[in-house]
Amino acid sequence: xxxxxxxxxxxxxxxxxxxxxxxxxxxxxxxxxxxxxxxxxxxxxxxxxxxxxxxxxxxxxxxxxxxxxxxxxxxxxxxxxxxxxxxxxxxxxxxxxxxxxxxxxxxxxxxxxxxxxxxxxxxxxxxxxxxxxxxxxxxxxxxxxxxxxxxxxxxxxxxxxxxxxxxxxxxxxxxxxxxxxxxxxxxxxxxxxxxxxxxxxxxxxxxxxxxxxxxxxxxxxxxxxxxxxxxxxxxxxxxxxxxxxxxxxxxxxxxxxxxxxxxxxxxxxxxxxxxxxxxxxxxxxxxxxxxxxxxxxxxxxxxxxxxxxxxxxxxxxxxxxxxxxxxxxxxxxxxxxxxxxxxxxxxxxxxxxxxxxxxxxxxxxxxxxxxxxxxxxxxxxxxxxxxxxxxxxxxxxxxxxxxxxxxxxxxxxxxxxxxxxxxxxxxxxxxxxxxxxxxxxxxxxxxxxxxxxxxxxxxxxxxxxxxxxxxxxxxxxxxxxxxxxxxxxxxxxxxxxxxxxxxxxxxxxxxxxxxxxxxxxxxxxxxxxxxxxxxxxxxxxxxxxxxxxxxxxxxxxxxxxxxxxxxxxxxxxxxxxxxx
Numbered sequence: 001x002x003x004x005x006x007x008x009x010x011x012x013x014x015x016x017x018x019x020x021x022x023x024x025x026x027x028x029x030x031x032x033x034x035x036x037x038x039x040x041x042x043x044x045x046x047x048x049x050x051x052x053x054x055x056x057x058x059x060x061x062x063x064x065x066x067x068x069x070x071x072x073x074x075x076x077x078x079x080x081x082x083x084x085x086x087x088x089x090x091x092x093x094x095x096x097x098x099x100x101x102x103x104x105x106x107x108x109x110x111x112x113x114x115x116x117x118x119x120x121x122x123x124x125x126x127x128x129x130x131x132x133x134x135x136x137x138x139x140x141x142x143x144x145x146x147x148x149x150x151x152x153x154x155x156x157x158x159x160x161x162x163x164x165x166x167x168x169x170x171x172x173x174x175x176x177x178x179x180x181x182x183x184x185x186x187x188x189x190x191x192x193x194x195x196x197x198x199x200x201x202x203x204x205x206x207x208x209x210x211x212x213x214x215x216x217x218x219x220x221x222x223x224x225x226x227x228x229x230x231x232x233x234x235x236x237x238x239x240x241x242x243x244x245x246x247x248x249x250x251x252x253x254x255x256x257x258x259x260x261x262x263x264x265x266x267x268x269x270x271x272x273x274x275x276x277x278x279x280x281x282x283x284x285x286x287x288x289x290x291x292x293x294x295x296x297x298x299x300x301x302x303x304x305x306x307x308x309x310x311x312x313x314x315x316x317x318x319x320x321x322x323x324x325x326x327x328x329x330x331x332x333x334x335x336x337x338x339x340x341x342x343x344x345x346x347x348x349x350x351x352x353x354x355x356x357x358x359x360x361x362x363x364x365x366x367x368x369x370x371x372x373x374x375x376x377x378x379x380x381x382x383x384x385x386x387x388x389x390x391x392x393x394x395x396x397x398x399x400x401x402x403x404x405x406x407x408x409x410x411x412x413x414x415x416x417x418x419x420x421x422x423x424x425x426x427x428x429x430x431x432x433x434x435x436x437x438x439x440x441x442x443x444x445x446x447x448x449x450x451x452x453x454x455x456x457x458x459x460x461x462x463x464x465x466x467x468x469x470x471x472x473x474x475x476x477x478x479x480x481x482x483x484x485x486x487x488x489x490x491x492x493x494x495x496x497x498x499x500x501x502x503x504x505x506x507x508x509x510x511x512x513x514x515x516x517x518x519x520x521x522x523x524x525x526x527x528x529x530x531x532x533x534x535x536x537x538x539x540x541x542x543x544x545x546x547x548x549x550x551x552x553x554x555x556x557x558x559x560x561x562x563x564x565x566x567x568x569x570x571x572x573x574x575x576x577x578x579x580x
Contacts, residue, residue, distance in 0.1 A: 008314070009127070009307055012091050016084045023080050026073065028143050089128035096120055096313060104319035105385045106345075112197025119313055122192075123306035129299055141289035148286040155279045156271060159258055163283050166254035170290040173250060177243040182301045184236035189305055191229040198225055251287045258283050320384055326404040332411045332492040333396050334361035334523030336382060341391035343377060343546075351377050352546040355391075359539075364524040366534035368565075369543035375527045379495050382525070383412055395493075413491030417498035419478035426455055427462040429481055433489030441488055449484035451477060494524045496533075540565065 013020060097120060108116075152160040199222070262276035271279075336359040343352040352374050359365050367375040380386050381393050384400045393400045400408060413433060421429050430445055431437045437445075442462065446452040454477060458464045466473070466481075473481075486494060528534050535554045542550040542557075542565050550557055550565050557565040 008311055012088060012095070013084075015091070016087060019080060019084050023077060023084070026077050026080070029073065085128050089124050092127060092310070093120060093124040096124065096310060099314060099316075102318045102321065103316065105380065106319055107316060112193075112201065114196030114199060114201075115193040116313075118193055118196050119309055123309050126302050126306040127310065129303055138293075141292065144285045145289055148282040151282045152279055152286070155275055155282070156262075156265065159262060159265075159279055159283075162258060162261065163254070163286060166250060166258075167286065167290065169250050169254075170247065173243065173246045174293075177239055177246070178301070180239045181236060181243065182304065184232060184239055185301045186305050186308075188229060188232040188236050189309065191225070191232050195222075195225045195229055198222065247291055251291050254287060255280065255284065320387055320405070322405055323401055325402075327398065327402055328404045328407050329398075329411075330407075334492045335359065335394075335396050336493070336523060337392075337394040337397070338378070338381075339392045339394065341381065341393060342389045343374075343381065343386070344389055350546060352381075355546060355548070357541065357548065357551075359523060359525075361396075361523055362521045363538045364526065364536075366526045366528065366537035366540045367543060368527075368534060368540065368568075369549075372545075373543040374546045375543060376497060379414075379497060379525060379527065382493070382495070383414070384408060411492040412495060413486035413489045413493070414495040415479070415482050415486050415497070419475065419482045421466045421478055421481060423466055425460075425463050425465050426458075426481065429466060430462075430484045430488050433485055433491075437488050442484075445484040445488035448487050449480045451480040451484055492523065494522055496524070497527045 100116065100120070149160075149164075152163055259276070259280050262271060262279055263273075265271040266273050266276055336357075338355050338357040341352050341355040342350065343355075344350045351372075355374070355378070357365075367378060369375060377386075381388060382395075382400070384393075384405065387401060395403065395408070395411075422432065427439070427442055430442045434441070439462075443452060446455055446462075455462055455464070486496075526533060526537060534540055537553070539551060539553060540557060541548055550560065550563055557563055558569065560566055
């Protein structure tokens with residue numbers, strides 16, 4: 001983990017620094033308790049060999065009471081660590097989710113939902129392992145190791161040098177394997193991101209999969225991606241297990257060599273057997289941390305990779321954000337001005353070129369034209385999903401970039417071609433744009449959207465949860481629920497982007513009649529191909545390649561002898577739909 005990443009992560013621990021200091025102090029205390037068992041040397045040298053039998057009973061009580069005290073203290077430590085760990089991951093996850101909510105549409109367009117969910121849930125959970133009993137044990141191991149190094153040096157400096165050489169071998173083993181472990185771990189996590197994104201994409205487009213009968217092809221693709229991830233995890237496990245095996249081998253050989261050399265020194269009269277036992281015990285308190293560290297090596301690398309992946313998201317700056325001093329407004333009148341707007345997603349491919357349009361408050365404007373002409377882009381600029389490259393978009397004579405984003409979007413209601421519903425009750429779905437909407441307001445919106453009768457026919461009525469097992473909604477019913485949601489929000493500006501394309505003709509006609517009442521005295525932008533939807537608009541704007549080709553109401557455009565709108569209308573009026 002890079003130092004800067006670690007510094008960024010530590011800021012999430014600052015609210016808990018008091019508890020962390022207490023846990024560290026408690027850990028040091030437990031470590032000091034762990035130093036006492038090697039005092040068995042006193043039993044061997046002073047009681048058994050020296051004949052001081054009076055010390056046996058006190059030492060026995062002491063050695064029996066020590067594990068009980070250690071277990072109780074360890075229990076309290078575990079509770080404290082669990083609390084800090086859970087709150088730690090909660091804070092990171094909340095901060096990341098809030099950060100994602102403020103990211104632009106371009107950000108979400110370039111990343112799969114599966115990948116983002118992996119970062120939000122999987123990587124934050126992995127980071128939580130930083131604050132566990134095992135990680136806190138590292139502090140204990142440092143204390144124990146420092147004590148053991150000092151104690152072994154005083155017991156016998158020759159054996160101590162051999163012990164320190166063994167530690168050097170541990171370090172060499174670590175340096176030889178850790179880069180490989182980290183590289184394999186990062187590759188595996190990237191493969192899981194791609195696999196999750198692919199699964200999310202296939203499941204959300206299941207209708208297309210079934211329609212074209214490509215289940216076998218998709219299954220084959222999924223198996224290939226899964227096998228690739230399995231191969232990568234096997235490589236990571238191979239590297240980790242090689243490291244762990246080498247560590248255990250070094251520990252076992254080091255212990256055996258130290259013990260038998262100690263015994264040789266006893267035979268020469270240079271050490272007592274109690275010294276050998278004590279030295280071996282202290283040596284193990286130095287060697288076992290190295291073993292535990294090797295066991296934690298994979299987890300440490302997982303955490304390091306997860307931290308990097310999380311801060312890759314945190315480091316992304318929102319493309320659209322509030323300017324300093326952004327104005328907070330209650331409700332817009334609805335006047336919209338596009339002043340010589342230029343916009344592109346890619347510099348080599350302009351979408352809008354010197355686009356100029358003035359819309360009065362309460363006016364209904366229909367946008368039509370071929371795919372890629374800029375209809376949806378115009379709506380996105382009004383909502384400030386993107387900022388213009390040049391020119392300005394103004395609402396009530398204020399540049400949208402000078403208006404607080406939350407206040408700006410609160411003035412809009414939007415209905416898209418694809419119905420977007422949440423897995424909550426029908427009432428909550430309709431109330432989503434206006435959390436304080438009363439039951440009467442919800443019912444009124446449902447009646448306007450021609451969905452009230454269907455809702456009350458359900459067993460739980462407005463309390464029915466969308467997505468409940470066994471409950472099916474047609475596409476048209478879902479769309480009418482989203483229309484009801486827009487109506488309930490009572491927006492100053494209403495946007496309908498192919499909102500009625502999924503409805504049958506009868507439902508569309510009924511909704512259009514109701515929407516005529518809703519649109520009255522409310523600025524509205526409509527993107528649609530149905531003639532019935534756009535014919536009554538105050539103005540129809542025909543676009544091509546980001547420029548206005550024709551503009552006027554239906555009657556005015558029909559009077560143009562060689563008008564493109566007239567040609568489209570005469571060609572497709574029998575179908576009721578203006579095709580591209």
